[in-house]
Amino acid sequence: MKTIIYQDHDQILSGMTMKDCSEPECYNMALHACTSAEQVIGNRKLLASFLQSTPVDFVFANQTHSANFHRVTELDRGKGMLEQVSAIADTDALYTFETNIVLCSMTADCVPVIFHTDNVIGVIHSGWQGTVKEITPKLLRHLQEVESCDLSHMHVQIGAALSQEKFEVDDDVYKRFHTLGYAEEFIRYNEETNKYHIDNQLTVKRQCELAGIPATNITIDRTCTFQSPDGFSYREDKQSGRHVSFIKRKA
Known part of the structure; x- marks a missing residue:
């Protein structure tokens, strides 16, 4: 099993699973995009064992490219882990103040954002639609204004995603990024193809910085x-599996 560990210390364990065709379904983690749900559940249980957690500790959302977020509590433990129907509905970002809950975000080109500060952890799924809807700054603003989080102490890991070279779009998507007002330096126009190439990772990084997170606290x-x-x-590959980006705060 291939799993990148971004952080592992006394309080925080975070990382991202990668494709590994020595495992069933190439270590796919998505129940909504698989050949065998049984094998995906097996992969998830393998990850749980690797993280020294149990399946009931995991929380998944039914991601819809929205700007919706959800505060995870003890009542949410296990949601979406063993069956898609129980995943938190219509949600693309999760955060919690609880310990030993594993928050999960699934991606296959979209930008995964993993964050933690003094007492909160979270994950965000920011595909291009989530980025132009500003899901990341909306959640960060909520954490600051409603949950009283100090963003100057927050640490962010932006996970593996589609590169600018491969994120090729037409004028309609370009205009959505241009309208943000701060993404232009992360956009390149190819005159030969009449396509735009956008760096979604750096756009999300800029969103974090504008929200008040120090650039030195952001890793890509x-x-x-x-x-x-x-x-x-x-x-x-439209039949592609999914990575899982994860974070838990240890008790």
């Missing part, structure tokens, strides 16, 4: 999920 995994043999890429 520049692995391209299209180009890397360890990547699941929806753009390359």
